[in-house]
Amino acid sequence: MKNCDYLKAIPVFANLPDALLALIDQHTLERQLEKGETIFMEGEAGEGFHYVIAGQVKIIKTSEDGREHIIKVMQPGELFAEVLLFNSLPYPATAIAVESARVGMIRNIDLERLVLGNNQLALQLIKALSQRLLYAQQKIKNLALDDVLSRTAEVLLRLAGEQVGKEKTPEIKLDFSRQDLASLVGTTRETVTRTLSALKKDAIIDFEGNRIRLLDVAYLKSLVS
């Protein structure tokens, strides 16, 4: 039996019995991706459900005139394309590796069998989906009601929280461009630049290249409302 420890790093799978992990491992198709490589495209037939083992993956929606919005940047351990679980639908968004990444994929049909046979797994999936939904609804509210400044603050705080554990001055290493940051915030490249510059001038943040340090976390939080 192959070593399945890598699965224990994925929260959804973490607490499952070893026998089940072995089964999951057996059905996992692993894939190594280069920076910028596409994992799947919006509209393609949905094969299955994915998770990030290492690296980062961005999930984007594109409008017909080519502008894109990043729904979320997935960190190691997170699931994506869970939307298709038990629904045979095309992928609702596009997934691209932000940096070189390793992702796992389990075909719908296999996962469904596993879920039906194991309610602990079902429970974990329900939890994961709930959390994603929660996040999505928060984001809807932000886009609808908040201005660029608060949305930027919100994104910075979240990125900081996701990446590093707990540090004194949270630092974010952006593995993606300003353009990507902009479409994560829901604005344009130029506006993000201006917003960051303004925050830097007021000593709320500091940045150089692709490293951003949050100097005044409390103030940022006050912006988020």
Add this chain to the structure above:
Amino acid sequence: MKNCDYLKAIPVFANLPDALLALIDQHTLERQLEKGETIFMEGEAGEGFHYVIAGQVKIIKTSEDGREHIIKVMQPGELFAEVLLFNSLPYPATAIAVESARVGMIRNIDLERLVLGNNQLALQLIKALSQRLLYAQQKIKNLALDDVLSRTAEVLLRLAGEQVGKEKTPEIKLDFSRQDLASLVGTTRETVTRTLSALKKDAIIDFEGNRIRLLDVAYLKSLVS
């Protein structure tokens, strides 16, 4: 044993065995609500998961300065506050009856037991959550990338699709105010008025009072992209 047919009208429960329905019914707390009555408020401790039996329920998020955004108007048969499944969290949004409504509620703890004991129910919940997530992500994309006109068109089409089955000229009966429609679109009351007026002038829609008829559905669809 009480008659549980009303549960069969809820898609999530529709295909479950009668014995399980009886159990569900047994744990359901039903509540009759007047128009405008609050079911729960954002931030309150989450008791359980709800579904609409009759009437309509709006799910809203409020910003600190009082402006609100309607995440979704729930129709009969739909679930809400599923976000809390297996997570003990405060309610992430507020729920208010749009018109007099009847809603069912099942306590988290009860539902969790039911889910653990029945894979079929778990599967249905996963499906329902997936669909909600899909919807949420679509909405995120709309808010981030589309203008008020396309968002309005999108909302009108969806309302029409949800309410009536299939008619020649889809007609929407708004049970809520222009203000509500605006915060569903993600804009202001005045702008919605203007947008609707413009569409009326071009004979794309017609409306009078709280009835809106979609005259040129094809054109509306072309706006949505």
Add this chain to the structure above:
DNA sequence: GCAGCGCTGTGATGCGAATCACAGTCAGTG
């Protein structure tokens, strides 16, 4: 070297939609 390219900062301009302000309608109520 320097040509080409992708990324970044920053100024100037324009547009969409929020905001402000007010008038008109309607339902309910004393």
Add this chain to the structure above:
DNA sequence: CACTGACTGTGATTCGCATCACAGCGCTGC
């Protein structure tokens, strides 16, 4: 009945942000 309060339509003005335009990088490769 007038009278209040909640809702709607509309114009005028403002403002945030997108857009446009361009300059300064730091690359890679020839």
